[in-house]
Amino acid sequence: MQRYGMVIKVKRQKFQEYKQLHAHVWPDVLKMITECNIRNYSIYHKDGYLFSYFEYIGDDFDADMAKMTDDPTTQKWWDVCKPCQEPLETRAEGQWWASMEEVFHCD
Secondary structure: OEEEEEEEEEOHHHHHHHHHHHHOOOHHHHHHHHHOOEEEEEEEEEOOEEEEEEEEOOOOHHHHHHHHHHOHHHHHHHHHHHHHEEOOOOOOOOOOOEEOOOOOOOO
């Protein structure tokens, strides 16, 4: 199992909309998250930033993320969510959410 942390900004005027969207995530989006071997997925908010945490239990992260990216329902979900977000300028090329370095973990 691999842990992931990611960060993105949320537009102040869109934060309540973003919260409402995530209070009612589409069932097929949740199904795809599970099919792509993601578990224990959470999103937190603080001072205009969204922080996501999830655990990946699969064997090929890139293949699973490609599967998710190719899913038409997930694409529509992202199209609804993206206007609420503002990616960090320091993110890696090709990223929307910026990957974070884990500096500490305790089980």
